[in-house]
Amino acid sequence: MTSNIAVNADRIATDIDALAAITEPDKPWTRRAFTPMFLRGRDYAEKIFREAGLKTRIDAAGNLIGRRKGKVEGKGTLMLGSHTDTVPNGGRFDGIAGVIAALEVARALRDAGIELEHDLEIVDFLAEEVSIFGVSCIGSRGMTGVRPQEWLERTADTEDGNVDLAEGIRKVGGDPADAGGRTDIKAFLELHIEQGTVLEREKVDIGIVGAITGISRYEILIEGRADHAGTTPMNARYDALSAASLVVLGIERIARELAVGPSYFAGTVGEFSMEPNAANVIPSHVRMLIDARAVEPAVMESFVAQLSELCAETATERHVTIAEPRRVSNAAPTPMSEMMTDLLASSATRIGATSRPMVSGAGHDAAFLSKVAPAAMIFIASKDGRSHAAEEWSENDAITLGAAVLYEALLELDKK
Template sequence: MIPNTPIRPDRIAADIDALAAITEPGRPWTRRAFTPMFLEGRQWLEKAMQNAGAVTRIDAAGNLIGTIPGTRPELGTIMLGSHSDTVPDGGRFDGIAGVVAALEVARAMRDRGMVLEHTLEVVDFLAEEVSIFGVSCIGSRGMTGTRPAEWLDRTSDGLTLETGITQVGGDPRLSARRDDIKAFLELHIEQGPVLQNDKLDIGVVTAIAGITRIEVIVEGRADHAGTTPMGSRKDALTTAAWIALGVEELARALASGDAHFAATVGEFEMTPNAANVVPARVRMLIDARAEQREDMDRFIDELDRGAAAIAEKTGVTVSVPRIVSDNPPTPCNADLLEVLDAACETAGASHRRMASGAGHDTAWMARITRAAMIFVPCVDGRSHAPDEFAATDDIALGAAVLLDAVLALDSKLQGNT
């Protein structure tokens, strides 16, 4: 037990081990949304929530929610949680740590006889990871009224998303949007090495980076690889390589400032893709992430100019970079950041403020309520991999910070809308 807190690391470790055991055979740790393993994990979580004193339900969006009524429920709800689904062969802690930490906060309060004036809810959001339907954050988008209606028609192996939500206990015909949540907090593993490298306990997340995906098409000319002189070629791959290096150089320059920025050429398709043919066409998909929108705007502008300059130099046609998707950054609530900083001090946790380069359910919850999150360290920053690992004591300290923050918010939020 951490000194001066009812948070129990042994319970956290047991919970994570129990969920880790619910995985596809031979594929640790795989429990994707809408699969039998996911439903088995949900059954375990539902029982655990009930054992913590919560009344459980599945909302219309397919989220599992455990509710502990407050003494003054008219004040609204303080919500904690994350997600229990994983990527394929993903990790034991991504999302799971946040659900278990929220559950432990509820148990710790029960152990000490603490009852909030606000209602407390623990949530397991449906399908935060990219699902079998090719879309993510399905539950949090549903709870915030931002899930596109056309998504319900998306299919996977003959199953529609509408049917999938129904099968997990939701009702996609009904609205799940909430207006009673006064604050939402999420604990998550960092999925990066900053906290470990800086030897810090907690990252207080200032913003969730916006994600923009940009497609670039390079059109060259197929020729015989052995007979076409080097000076006569229109090699799409060579031009694409120059662009990829330019993306790397520009991203490094933008990342050298105080705000988070990253860009990756994550998809790369070449045709005809034959050893004896000069490449004729390349499709590139760039994933760019920015804490500040002005950095993304600068990246897009300089990518446009840079690609055009490279095309002029090589004599190969380069399309105007096309924005495939564009989600703006989401700042976390300033008042909650102050509460979390203070909670770190109360819990004796060393901490720093930092941005998240990954997307989270918190970004969608911020559409309807005050929302913020904290990071705990993970070994070598590894995530979405079988060897992803976070120490139990680090998660427990994060849970202690959440508990202190919840107690502070129960008083601070009274009278606020």
């Protein structure tokens, strides 16, 4: 790691370790949003925000915000942050590294006696991960005014019984009646672990995210015929599972071919069920759900066209019925600000860090902040690409170097 940096590696390590210790004891590292363990983590985050000289509050969307007032009234807010909630069994660095790196930037400014012209806010966004209510990025959607109103009626079982999301937001200190939609944010930056192998494999310090992938999910239903597994000849079967296996392998083939092109693509059959699911009965029904991710709409359109053709060909070959793939959800791809990505690249160069452009294959709060302000992301390396698993790990030197790039970029943004 280069030596000409203003942030403090020891403070970053101490805070990440302290948050990691706040976990469900039998499920490291688990602090799911809206649970008592999450609120314990929030209490710690608020404490260290205050110790850094930040004025804290919970906004209407349920986000924890630490504010450092700028010297020019009304010039607007520069924002850094990520999230401290986790998936079950796998959140030691995912989100947490970004919150602590952002906090360390604020501490480094204090230590250097630097007063920004803009206000600075460090944010721990509520429920970036899929929450107990079945939806994600609740805090960033709420802050930017794009949280669907009907989400507030979604329910989940909690220690206080079955409650809706509106009540969940109130319990963390927010106000679900406030529709959000801030207009004072001038720029947003988020540091995050890569959750992949590119930076580690290429031995590059910093990934500069130019786009966050779009995510579409498609349901495929395959109808065959249930018959006796022992008495039905092999050449007289209408096996929905055998047909489904060809579809799954075809999806993998299409996805691999599209991923070789110049634009990002990934496709996964992540949800699968069959009926009647009995050892002595030929499967009559299969349902699968495909997760498809692309940055370029044309690439997604190509995937869907090839998927439809695959289903039609398989239905004919296997004498089953396969419904046209049905899109059940869609999140559009989000380009980051070119001005911001250029600034991150020059900031990395100034401190002697190597960098490369990247695409994020996962969703992040930055996608929603980009709807109201120029936004970009920094990736730092993940060991073996592991994430959403207990083995998730990023070296503290890598996080510290990312925080140093954040610091340099923030100083440049303040001048703009």
